[in-house]
Structure formats: structure tokens, C-alpha cells
Amino acid sequence: xxxxxxxxxxxxxxxxxxxxxxxxxxxxxxxxxxxxxxxxxxxxxxxxxxxxxxxxxxxxxxxxxxxxxxxxxxxxxxxxxxxxxxxxxxxxxxxxxxxxxxxxxxxxxxxxxxxxxxxxxxxxxxxxxxxxxxxxxxxxxxxxxxxxxxxxxxxxxxxxxxxxxxxxxxxxxxxxxxxxxxxxxxxxxxxxxxxxxxxxxxxxxxxxxxxxxxxxxxxxxxxxxxxxxxxxxxxxxxxxxxxxxxxxxxxxxxxxxxxxxxxxxxxxxxxxxxxxxxxxxxxxxxxxxxxxxxxxxxxxxxxxxxxxxxxxxxxxxxxxxxxxxxxxxxxxxxxxxxxxxxxxxxxxxxxxxxxxxxxxxxxxxxxxxxxxxxxxxxxxxxxxxxxxxxxxxxxxxxxxxxxxxxxxxxxxxxxxxxx
Amino acid sequence: xxxxxxxxxxxxxxxxxxxxxxxxxxxxxxxxxxxxxxxxxxxxxxxxxxxxxxxxxxxxxxxxxxxxxxxxxxxxxxxxxxxxxxxxxxxxxxxxxxxxxxxxxx
Numbered sequence: 001x002x003x004x005x006x007x008x009x010x011x012x013x014x015x016x017x018x019x020x021x022x023x024x025x026x027x028x029x030x031x032x033x034x035x036x037x038x039x040x041x042x043x044x045x046x047x048x049x050x051x052x053x054x055x056x057x058x059x060x061x062x063x064x065x066x067x068x069x070x071x072x073x074x075x076x077x078x079x080x081x082x083x084x085x086x087x088x089x090x091x092x093x094x095x096x097x098x099x100x101x102x103x104x105x106x107x108x109x110x111x112x113x114x115x116x117x118x119x120x121x122x123x124x125x126x127x128x129x130x131x132x133x134x135x136x137x138x139x140x141x142x143x144x145x146x147x148x149x150x151x152x153x154x155x156x157x158x159x160x161x162x163x164x165x166x167x168x169x170x171x172x173x174x175x176x177x178x179x180x181x182x183x184x185x186x187x188x189x190x191x192x193x194x195x196x197x198x199x200x201x202x203x204x205x206x207x208x209x210x211x212x213x214x215x216x217x218x219x220x221x222x223x224x225x226x227x228x229x230x231x232x233x234x235x236x237x238x239x240x241x242x243x244x245x246x247x248x249x250x251x252x253x254x255x256x257x258x259x260x261x262x263x264x265x266x267x268x269x270x271x272x273x274x275x276x277x278x279x280x281x282x283x284x285x286x287x288x289x290x291x292x293x294x295x296x297x298x299x300x301x302x303x304x305x306x307x308x309x310x311x312x313x314x315x316x317x318x319x320x321x322x323x324x325x326x327x328x329x330x331x332x333x334x335x336x337x338x339x340x341x342x343x344x345x346x347x348x349x350x351x352x353x354x355x356x357x358x359x360x361x362x363x364x365x366x367x368x369x370x371x372x373x374x375x376x377x378x379x380x381x382x383x384x385x386x387x388x389x390x391x392x393x394x395x396x397x398x399x400x401x402x403x404x405x406x407x408x409x410x411x412x413x414x415x416x417x418x419x
Numbered sequence: 420x421x422x423x424x425x426x427x428x429x430x431x432x433x434x435x436x437x438x439x440x441x442x443x444x445x446x447x448x449x450x451x452x453x454x455x456x457x458x459x460x461x462x463x464x465x466x467x468x469x470x471x472x473x474x475x476x477x478x479x480x481x482x483x484x485x486x487x488x489x490x491x492x493x494x495x496x497x498x499x500x501x502x503x504x505x506x507x508x509x510x511x512x513x514x515x516x517x518x519x520x521x522x523x524x525x
Contacts, residue, residue, distance in 0.1 A: 218489075242489070243442070243444050243488070243489035244422070244424070244444070245424045245442055261424075261426060261440045261442065261491070261493075262424045262425075262426045262440065262442065
């Protein structure tokens with residue numbers, strides 16, 4: 001990437017306003033944030049940082065946040081769940097009021113949010129960062145009950161541990177079947193990182209076992225890097241893409257079988273990564289479209305469907321930007337700066353955003369893809385020539401360094417957002 | 420490089436309507452795309468798909484440039500007698516693939 005340009009622009013997009021922004025004169029503005037993940041917690045804290053006089057209320061049902069990045073390592077037994085968990089003490093300390101409950105209704109016209117306990121919050125602007133929900137029933141046979149036997153583990157927590165326990169309990173020689181959905185979905189390289197780490201776990205602990213990854217796509221993130229690693233390291237992993245009949249058409253949780261148009265696989269452990277949509281509150285707010293995701297303005301992240309409601313993170317249609325914690329955090333900063341500008345009747349600056357997705361293939365083996373994005377054609381577009389992926393040919397030391405960088409990134413972002 | 424997948428039920432009752440699914444790996448290059456240099460990428464598509472059941476044609480399709488890569492075609496037919504289904508794809512550049520499947524009708 002061109003360091004001078006992107007660095008300058010990034011600063012302009014996010015933190016420069018931090019220095020420049022005067023406090024809101026009357027201090028009466030109230031911003032409500034729904035969702036306390038990487039996006040929601042980041043936007044709430046950024047708003048308080050940029051304009052301490054603004055009142056910020058965050059609505060989040062869980063008292064402990066469980067992070068998805070690095071949860072694939074938990075599944076493979078390389079890490080424990082507490083390393084993924086954070087309280088909201090840090091967010092509260094920065095002056096954000098937190099309501100630990102669900103938001104049950106949103107009245108966009110009246111600018112009102114009703115909480116599960118009946119409390120009504122009125123807002124000047126609302127930020128939704130609801131993450132994803134599973135489209136139950138979109139894959140025949142895969143409903144909430146089925147996920148207790150065939151975990152998705154695509155929201156970190158109990159599901160993550162369930163999949164880990166199933167792998168640990170499986171006898172050597174058992175077949176593991178995973179399925180990856182069609183685009184778009186949370187964490188594009190995630191299924192392939194998970195497949196790598198499960199293959200590594202099987203290779204080291206259950207060498208007679210095999211993993212089949214059924215995929216509704218022929219192309220995926222960091223494909224050449226993953227496939228190169230698989231061919232060198234994991235003969236026990238078979239990837240079957242769309243054109244080889246990899247699209248799953250139905251599952252049966254009772255018999256642990258997974259059916260494509262051409263074959264039925266009977267497995268000992270099944271991990272279904274199902275089709276997804278924006279978190280359900282997005283539909284209640286009227287900000288999601290028929291795709292199930294939320295179209296936004298790429299400068300302010302304001303919804304294209306409802307005024308005064310902004311959507312960030314996995315729920316948003318962010319063009320070329322992937323659904324990742326890194327992206328949610330970057331979008332949160334841009335969105336916070338835009339909201340402060342709008343409250344002051346200033347024109348929000350056109351942002352530059354950055355994203356990096358690290359993936360761990362096995363211990364001491366990391367790969368990454370980075371991109372830089374700018375508004376264009378009503379979406380966020382990839383800036384060509386900026387960013388890049390890890391080299392295809394690289395010594396072990398490079399892979400080790402990237403694994404270290406991945407952990408460094410995780411420690412940094414979780415400290416920034418929750419610390 | 421072509422690889423065809425076929426799903427025909429192994430057994431069916433006489434008079435039963437059975438679903439048959441096929442998927443073949445093929446780029447289906449439209450003939451309308453150009454390279455960086457502006458030269459046209461020649462068309463390379465499957466033109467026809469024919470299925471016979473004990474020698475009698477039961478399904479045929481003409482494919483065109485508008486069809487996506489790796490055509491997935493599914494259709495139904497009536498199970499009348501035990502025998503062989505033959506699937507034939509033919510296309511540009513001499514492309515020709517034939518696969519068979521056996522059906523037992525009880």
C-alpha cells in the first residue's frame with residue numbers, strides 16, 4: 001500500500017476528527033447503540049472520545065462478550081474459552097451507559113427504541129451493530145434443535161465448546177464433515193481456517209480420521225494459500241467445491257448425515273456453517289432489505305432505508321469490505337466521526353478504511369489478507385494495489401511471524417475495544 | 420478435465436416419477452469477453468445435453484452463452500423399465516462427454 005496516502009487518509013477519516021471535534025454545545029444529544037460486539041462497543045467508546053458531552057447508551061443482552069476471532073483455536077484445543085471473553089467494565093468506564101437487555105422494537109419515525117423490560121429510549125441517532133443471525137430453515141433440516149447435534153459454532157460461546165467436545169469425544173477413524181455457505185457470510189476465511197485447524201487436530205490426535213469440507217462456492221478467501229497449505233500438510237482434508245457437487249441441500253441431525261445433490265455423507269461429527277443474515281433487530285428496525293442485510297451510505301454508514309439509523313459491522317452491506325471484527329472496528333470509528341460531524345451540521349469526511357484478516361493454519365503458521373477501501377458507486381470499493389495477501393512461497397519464519405502478528409492484533413483490538 | 424456428476428435413484432417403482440440431477444465441470448466461456456489487450460476470448464460452451472433411456476431420448480436441452488459455468492441440470496422422468504440412462508454433453512472445440520447410469524424398476 002502507499003503508506004503516505006492511506007495513512008494520512010485513515011487519520012483524516014477517524015482519529016483526526018478526534019482532535020478537532022469540539023464538544024457538542026448543549027451536550028443534549030443522545031446516541032443509542034444496539035449491540036456490544038466489536039462494532040457496537042467501538043462506536044460507543046469512539047463517540048465518548050470524540051465528544052464527551054454526548055450521552056451514549058449501549059444495549060446488549062450479554063454481560064460477558066465472547067469473541068469470534070481465535071475461537072477456531074478453541075475448537076482445536078489450542079486455546080480456552082476464557083481467553084475469548086471480556087466484560088463491559090472498560091466500556092462502562094469510558095462513560096457509556098449500558099442496558100443489559102434486548103432491544104425489542106424500534107420506531108424509526110419517532111426515534112424510539114423499546115427494550116425487553118419495557119424501558120423506552122429516545123435517540124437523536126441510533127447505531128445498529130447487531131452482527132449476524134442464523135437463517136434457520138434456509139438449509140433443509142437445519143433448525144435451532146439441529147444445531148444442538150450439529151453445531152454451527154459461528155457465534156462464539158457454548159456452540160464453540162460443543163464442537164470441541166464432539167471432536168474430543170470422537171473415536172480415531174471417525175469422519176468429520178463441515179459445510180461452508182455461499183456468500184455473503186461472517187468471516188470469509190473463517191471456514192477454511194477452521195478446516196485447517198480441525199485437520200491439524202485430527203492429524204495430531206486422531207490420525208485415522210478424515211475431514212470433508214463441503215462448500216457452496218468454488219472460490220474463497222486466501223484460497224491459494226489455504227490450498228497450498230492443505231496439500232503440503234493435511235492429506236486428511238478433502239475440500240469439495242460447488243462445481244464438484246459440494247453444495248449441501250439438506251441435513252439430518254438424527255442420523256448426522258449431510259446430503260448434497262449427488263451424495264449423502266454420514267459423519268461422526270458435523271459442523272454446519274449455515275446461511276446467515278443481519279441480526280434480527282435490523283428487520284424490526286426496517287433497515288434490512290430482501291437480501292437480509294442492511295444497505296448503507298459508505299461515508300456515514302447511515303441506513304439507506306431509514307433516516308437517523310446507522311448500521312455497522314457484519315450486518316451492513318459494505319461492498320468489498322468483508323464481515324470481520326477488524327472491519328467492524330474500523331467502520332465504528334468512521335461512523336462515530338460522521339455522527340459527531342452531523343450533530344454539528346458539518347459534512348462528514350470521505351473515509352478510507354482498512355481491514356486485515358489473519359488466519360491460523362496450525363500453530364506457528366499464519367496467513368493474512370489486507371485491503372484498503374473507499375466510497376465509490378454507493379458502496380465501499382477496494383482500492384486497487386493497496387493491501388495484499390501473504391506470499392505463496394515463504395519460509396517457515398514468515399508463517400510464524402504472521403501467526404505472532406495475528407495474536408498481537410487480537411490482543412490489541414480486544415484491549416482497545418473492551419480494555 | 421470435464422467431470423460429470425449424476426444422481427439417478429438406484430431403484431424405482433414402475434410408474435414412479437423420478438428426479439435426475441446432473442452437474443458437469445465446464446467454464447462456459449461466453450465468447451463476449453475480452454482480454455486486457457482487447458482481444459476476444461473465443462467462445463467455449465456446451466451446446467447440447469441429451470439423455471436417452473434404453474435408447475429413447477427422454478430429455479434434451481440447448482445451452483447458450485448466457486448459461487453459467489458448471490451447468491447443473493435437473494429433470495424428472497417416468498420409471499417404465501429397468502435399463503440404462505445415457506447422458507451426453509457436446510460443445511465447442513470438440514467437447515464430448517458421455518456417462519451412463521443404471522436404473523432398476525421393480
